[in-house]
Amino acid sequence: MIDIRSFASLGGADHGWLKAKHHFSFADYYDPARVHWGELRVWNDDTIAPNTGFPPHPHRDMEIITxxxxxxxxHEDSLGNKGRTEAGDVQVMSAGTGILHSEYNRETEPTQIFQLWIMPSERGFAPRWGSRPFPKGDRAGRLVTLASGYENDAEALPIHADARVLGATLKAGQEIDYPLGSERFAYLVPAVGAVEIEGTRVSARDGAAISKIETLRVKALEDAEIVLVDAAA
Structure with a gap:
């Protein structure tokens, strides 16, 4: 099953400094058909104006991947972590028992992010934050695990969830397969370009909610950059 959620159909808000689109119910946007997809709870597509951002605010019991x-x-947080995450790179904050953090665009150009929230498999973990580069060349023509709740994904940023976040860059005409499993839930968004899944086109910044597929095959219709979440039901 594939449910395409076009970018134009997404909820959202324009706060001036922040232009936000929500793939799932979030803040003042509520759609009972789009509350979560498996353990994936939030997928926000945010554009943040230069020298603006989110002032310190709390989170707990959520895995937050940017x-x-x-x-x-x-990023700055109450644990003393400070870091700057650039385009193509990923940061993870495991909110755990509670953390206060801020996120600012200190650049001279708008910053564009996908922010994903995945529900943790357990509660009571100590909070933590981490960031690392994932060069696009390493993702050329193949899926690379960016964040993962599984010990065997040693190169990925760790999360406390029954889930993986993966990324790939594809040239037009390239195909990749991912062994999803029919009991799993996947959500795929092309950051740029368009892809095809099971004969269905997914354009840039559209969401594809995928389930009941043993092997997920993605074909690039254009040069594309994709982000994929594989989560428990």
């Missing part, structure tokens, strides 16, 4: 599409995001 994929920077353009520009950079600067």
């Amino acid at each position: 994929y920077v599409r353009k520009g950079a995001i600067t």
